[in-house]
Amino acid sequence: MSNWEARYATRANRMRASEIRELLKLLDQPDIISYAGGIPDPALFPTEAFRKAYERALADGQAGPALQYSVSEGYAPLREWIAKRLAALGIVCDIDNIVITSGSQQALDYLGKLFLSPSDTALVTSPTYLGALQAFNAYEPQYDQLTPELGNMTPAGYQDTAARNGGRPKFAYINPDFSNPAGETLDRAGRERLLDLADELDIPIIEDAAYQGLRYDGEPVPPILALDIARKGDIDATRTIYCGTFSKTLSPGLRLGFVCAAKPVIRKLVLMKQAADLHSPTINQMAMYHAAVDIYDAQIERLRATYGARRDHVLTALERYMPEGVSWTKPEGGMFIWVTLPEGIDGAKLLARSIETERVAFVPGQAFHADGSGANTIRLSFSLASEEVADTGIARLGRLIRQVMAEL
Amino acid sequence: MSNWEARYATRANRMRASEIRELLKLLDQPDIISYAGGIPDPALFPTEAFRKAYERALADGQAGPALQYSVSEGYAPLREWIAKRLAALGIVCDIDNIVITSGSQQALDYLGKLFLSPSDTALVTSPTYLGALQAFNAYEPQYDQLTPELGNMTPAGYQDTAARNGGRPKFAYINPDFSNPAGETLDRAGRERLLDLADELDIPIIEDAAYQGLRYDGEPVPPILALDIARKGDIDATRTIYCGTFSKTLSPGLRLGFVCAAKPVIRKLVLMKQAADLHSPTINQMAMYHAAVDIYDAQIERLRATYGARRDHVLTALERYMPEGVSWTKPEGGMFIWVTLPEGIDGAKLLARSIETERVAFVPGQAFHADGSGANTIRLSFSLASEEVADTGIARLGRLIRQVMAEL
Known part of the structure; x- marks a missing residue:
């Protein structure tokens, strides 16, 4: 079989590897502080x-x-x-x-x-x-x-x-x-x-x-x-x-x-x-x-208390470390904070550099847009962020973003 | 929403209830001898x-x-x-x-x-x-x-x-x-x-x-x-x-x-x-x-011994009770025997009558044909057929088929 592609249905052309999911596999390294995966904390499984x-x-x-x-x-x-x-x-x-x-x-x-x-x-x-x-x-x-x-x-x-x-x-x-x-x-x-x-x-x-x-x-x-x-x-x-x-x-x-x-x-x-x-x-x-x-009810209470505190840690750290010109959402629940960077900063390039120099991971925002916009956005998941992780990681990320802004 | 059908994709028109699966739900009655479902015997689950x-x-x-x-x-x-x-x-x-x-x-x-x-x-x-x-x-x-x-x-x-x-x-x-x-x-x-x-x-x-x-x-x-x-x-x-x-x-x-x-x-x-x-x-x-x-290996041996014997029970009963003009396959494995009835006997009608008078179930064969042929075929599953069940059920089915053939 020399060419499978030629035999597929037209819809198969739409099936592409999610760069994000590929990325998440690469980020599974112990020294990386990750705000990438939108996954539950396994320590909280009942x-x-x-x-x-x-x-x-x-x-x-x-x-x-x-x-x-x-x-x-x-x-x-x-x-x-x-x-x-x-x-x-x-x-x-x-x-x-x-x-x-x-x-x-x-x-x-x-x-x-x-x-x-x-x-x-x-x-x-x-x-x-x-x-x-x-x-x-x-x-x-x-x-x-x-x-x-x-x-x-x-x-x-x-x-x-x-x-x-x-x-x-x-x-x-x-x-x-x-x-x-x-x-x-x-x-x-x-x-x-x-x-x-x-x-x-x-x-x-x-x-x-x-x-x-x-x-x-x-x-x-x-x-x-x-x-x-x-x-x-x-x-x-x-x-x-x-x-x-x-x-x-x-x-x-x-x-x-x-x-x-x-x-x-x-x-x-x-x-x-x-x-x-x-x-x-x-x-x-x-x-x-x-x-x-x-x-179920006890589990929900436990998740609310834990994830709610983690959200607060990350929001506090963002206030502390992000430069002027960066904005973010303040979610009342869930697992995600959405960060908008100044125009001209590309979330995917920022990630590559962040992994290399700061060992901090997140998800670039463009893939979440059906029209390919949103290059200057990133998603932070707080579901795994302890107080220390939140402070250390966001401090590093803030430092990098300041640096990138200075280079603009 | 008055008319959901009008909003569906064209492919939704091809989704129809399987009459057979609907039928199998109805056959879950304790006095019916069923050769219908192609399901494993739960008594053999490990x-x-x-x-x-x-x-x-x-x-x-x-x-x-x-x-x-x-x-x-x-x-x-x-x-x-x-x-x-x-x-x-x-x-x-x-x-x-x-x-x-x-x-x-x-x-x-x-x-x-x-x-x-x-x-x-x-x-x-x-x-x-x-x-x-x-x-x-x-x-x-x-x-x-x-x-x-x-x-x-x-x-x-x-x-x-x-x-x-x-x-x-x-x-x-x-x-x-x-x-x-x-x-x-x-x-x-x-x-x-x-x-x-x-x-x-x-x-x-x-x-x-x-x-x-x-x-x-x-x-x-x-x-x-x-x-x-x-x-x-x-x-x-x-x-x-x-x-x-x-x-x-x-x-x-x-x-x-x-x-x-x-x-x-x-x-x-x-x-x-x-x-x-x-x-x-x-x-x-x-x-x-x-x-x-x-x-795995022990389980396969157990299934082979049990299902193999059940296949033999049903084949023996078919030899004993089926009239001339009815033929069937002799499988070397799996769960199914395929019975071909004389032309003019409709498997679906036979099932309706069999349920009513004989309390024996099987699956009419037409639905297994993409072109709608096979009206005179039926599928018998032997996975649940003990020796007694095989003999009693096939005897009743043979009696009914003789009767239907006489009416042709």
Whole structure:
């Protein structure tokens, strides 16, 4: 076989190595202070709860179902547990509104597969979650920019641009709480504006709620799906597709997330999952259910206290060490702070130099922009930043940025 | 949202409920003798080995990696274990030729995604594995029929038919050992003919080896990939993409399979997996590795003895109770016997009547045919058939078929 590329589907051209993920592999060196990966601190995993949970899943009388094929919808007790938690957020639903996925990444892949024909347009914020762009890219869409925080979006403009690209707007994707990568939260008015826009364009909203439970201060904002239910009276009349995950709270290694939406969408996703991987692992769904029942609330409290303090360490260090002309977001939760450097400083070049001279890592911001802008931005993750790490690393980074600014 | 259908991608039209899977849900009644589901007997799961394996995966010092994000390629020790087992089959490869998938079903989905643009042609046998058709359908292909057992395939014919359908042949998919649903094994000459055809068409072969380890008698036939390596001298020069799974041997509930192929294909599948679900669950890959090291060979021996005897029970009962005019395959392994009824008897109608009057279940064969033929065929799974179940159930089925034949 001399030339595989010639045999691939056209969509395979869109599959490229993520430079960031390649980069993260290189950064796994003990002397580097890393603000790069958006990963949970493994020291905070509820290991003991999972030990007990797997024991229970494999106990006599349970082991058969744990190790056997199961339904594509997912383990019913886990879906019931999720439905109850969502009800507390204003998302009144039943288990037929929920399908279990292998992380919310799989939900994004399936939603791209469900909605996007080549040349259709996906509306995304700028910056947006890199993994969403990667998932959607396989379905060959165009992108246009969502700006719900500004309120200056015109439905006709989106439609015209999409038509020029040979398709139509198919959905709006947003990560509304402590977003990856910007660390920003869309306020209630912005969410209502987004729902208005989606109504006018008659498109679904994909609400990526990966970080929603990890709020450290400020007032919770209702999920977009909750606001949509409040408008329409019933989840089955809504257009918001809510994607949740256990990866940021209990464990990413079990690869369990979920979608909550109107039943017609869930039924399509179940069919898609049946054809694509049959179901997510039964044993993990059972173990996650046991662990969630046992320790979910305590775990969330623990994460809030720890990550909240780490965010404060990094914000304090940024105040202390960053020169004038550098600005950053002040997230109320999640794992990320978004830093904007003066025009003319390139985040990717800064990283190369930072690794070489300061041994400090972060993620350059350009890859989070569907249009290739944002060269002067970087993402800092604070999930692994102790007080000392925050102070030392940000001091070094500040020193480097001053130096680079002086050279401009 | 009044009309979701109008917003879906064109490919969503191909996603339909599998009548068979819907049927299997209905058949979960204790008084039904079922030859329907192609599922392992849960009484044969190596539960104790998995208990120990999960304990080890979650032991101190292991738990962090087990619960954390991991690489898309899969857990290296598991890939090494697979590479060693494959070498014994003549598939000389290293771990960079292997990617872990969530069951081989996910491999089929990814391979459809990688190769099929709409209107391209997939070559499949008739009958073929229903789950493969479901996975490929999402990418809107046409189908043409592979007949490697006959040797009468003409490359020009395939190309012309594909061109008339607006595309070209993209791959040949085959389940060569004790196939699902036919229970037939392609002999070495047939495999060589298939390789010749693939060379002439310059297309990859997808070798679905789900049942390969489950041989009960007869001589093993080398995997198509092994024959391809023997021709080309190096796996990276081959065109065969080998899909394996742990679902039929150790457990389907962990959802672990793998693809072994030339590195360019594996690299593409890794990118695809990164964008689609990041990776298969770390903890399951670690547990599967421990269980495989501990008990794989013993487990295979146990399954061979048990399923082999069950196959014999059903074959004996078929000889005893089936009327003249009914024929069936005599599989050397796997889980399935394929029964051909006299023309004019419809498998789906027979099932409805069988459930009602005889309380015996099986799967009608039509859904296993890409072209909608095969109405007079049915699939019997013997994986759950004890001697008594085989005798009683087949006796009832034979009685019904005699009755239906008398009414023709």
